[in-house]
Amino acid sequence: MLRIVFICVLIMVCPLVSAQVVQEKAPPAYIKSITFQGQTAQSQLPIIQLGQQLILEFDALNGDEADFYYQIKHFDYNWEPSQLMQSEYLSGIDNQRIRDYENSFNTYQIYSHYTLRIPNAQTRGLKVSGNYMLFVYNDYDELVFSRKFMVQENMATVGVSVKRARDVRQVETMQGLDIIINSNNMRFNNPQQTVKTCIIQNNNLHTAISNVPPQYTLGSELVYKYTDKILFEGGNEYFYFENKDIRGANAAIRYIELNELYSNYLFTNAPRFNKPYTYNPDINGNFLINAINTEKPAIEADYAWIHFSLILPELPKNESVYVYGNFNNYALEDANKMVFNPANGLYEVPILLKQGFYNYKYVVKNNQTGALNESAISGSFWQTENDYKVVVYFRDLGGRYDRIVGVGEGNSTNISN
Known part of the structure; x- marks a missing residue:
């Protein structure tokens, strides 16, 4: 109940204050082994298509069989709260207890293993694409932890190729990306303003490169071939x-x-x-x-x-x-x-x-x-094998939220000059 009152007050106050970028909350010591993925990919940063299943699992090591509750919020491309009401992005209701859990068996460390699947009987699905965050609360309405995820519409194709840095001073240590975005299903009007990107290395949002505009437009294609704006340290194998x-x-x-x-x-x-x-x-x-x-x-x-x-x-x-x-x-x-x-x-x-x-x-x-x-x-080496994801956001003129219209993937195994 307290959490519902807090959210209502927050909605009333939000127009009066500037939006703030939301950050993930790290779990306390007794919450372990958080896995967050779609129905097919083994990833800690789920990027799913509309209608696909989302699965969160975690362990509580306090041995109390505690109750946990979840909420889902929608955000803009820069992780500020979006203008959408919950009914516009969520089918069903959230603020529900996570009911699927089992206790550990034949282990020295006692724990309870919790599983949350979305859609479920209460939360029937997500209506729109974009950035989301899942919040997990305890019985006292205290935020335990939160995790980001993304939902895409698959309206555009995103070509990704990994290149060695073009600057000779960085050629031995850095990896760059060339990106081409194309869509036969939609028109990118004024792409310098309406199209945003987020480039992620190895599912690590902390080192992601965001908000790089298209370098130029070639017909219906948006082309990114920068020499300096999309560069990652190659790093080393883990x-x-x-x-x-x-x-x-x-x-x-x-x-x-x-x-x-x-x-x-x-x-x-x-x-x-x-x-x-x-x-x-x-x-x-x-x-x-x-x-x-x-x-x-x-x-x-x-x-x-x-x-x-x-x-x-x-x-x-x-x-x-x-x-x-x-x-x-x-x-x-x-x-x-x-x-x-x-x-x-x-x-x-x-x-x-x-x-x-x-x-x-x-x-x-x-x-x-x-x-x-x-x-x-x-150390950092251009030869290192890394995964890359390119997330493409689009908000048409007059739009109220940032859609994710395409996601591209690349791997530096096929790196070229």
């Missing part, structure tokens, strides 16, 4: 580990201990910025929950403390080292911040993770400016 057999040393695990929970100690990693590029297959920052000899890994996979360590001289006080990936939505938090151990000269951090296969990388943050340096430890 580190990985696998602990689907929690009692045995799997890939990248040095040894194991059992106290109240299992502890998996990974082999110590070393910086790679000063080493030649070496191809190492990865899943581009993603993770998969898995456990051997189980019928339902969602509730039978156990949790273990994963001990990360990095051999690196102690950095200045204004810099911090983090380990991150899709497993924590690329967030920089105290839970994944590494601490320098002068006794062994290593940066270390233990993170509680569910059994499976994980990609991760080490990054450096400037504590004064907040600037993130993803290549300070891993």
Whole structure:
């Protein structure tokens, strides 16, 4: 009830104040293993077509079988609240309890596994395309966490090709994109004003490049062939580990201990910025929950403390080292911040993770400016294999919201000059 009153007040106040960009809220320590995907793609950033299913899963480690509720909101391309009323973008109702949950079975760590599918009996579907955010609340109307997702109409074709940087000073480290947008179903009037793009590397919205206008129009095609505006660091292949057999040393695990929970100690990693590029297959920052000899890994996979360590001289006080990936939505938090151990000269951090296969990388943050340096430890190479998505937004003159009319994908495996 309190949440409904708050939303009503918010709607009345919104016209009086300037809109603000919404940010995802990171979950508390007892919420783990959030997976958010469409019905076919294994991704932590769902981009689905209208009418497709959306699936959210997560674990609550407090053992209370707590009740959680969800809400869905629509946003403009820049993640400011849109002008649409809920009835204009949502069929049915939200603010409903997540009813599908199961308790863990035969695990040291007790948890409840929750699953939310949309559409469902209460929330029958989404009516329009665009940016959305799913909010999860607890019994006390407190926001627990939120996640972004996108819905597209598939009205335009988006061609994406990955190129080496055209600037010789960046040719060894950067990857650029050439983009061509075409549609036989609609006319892009005044595309410099009506068409927006968001270019995403490896499903990481934190490093996405947004709001790049078309460079020029060629017939019915919008062409982007910039030399400087759509450039990403190539980075390096992700580190990985696998602990689907929690009692045995799997890939990248040095040894194991059992106290109240299992502890998996990974082999110590070393910086790679000063080493030649070496191809190492990865899943581009993603993770998969898995456990051997189980019928339902969602509730039978156990949790273990994963001990990360990095051999690196102690950095200045204004810099911090983090380990991150899709497993924590690329967030920089105290839970994944590494601490320098002068006794062994290593940066270390233990993170509680569910059994499976994980990609991760080490990054450096400037504590004064907040600037993130993803290549300070891993290096950046043009040969690195990366996934790219290009999301195309369109708001016609007089339109009230930003439609997503097309999504294109590319991979740097086929990178060219």
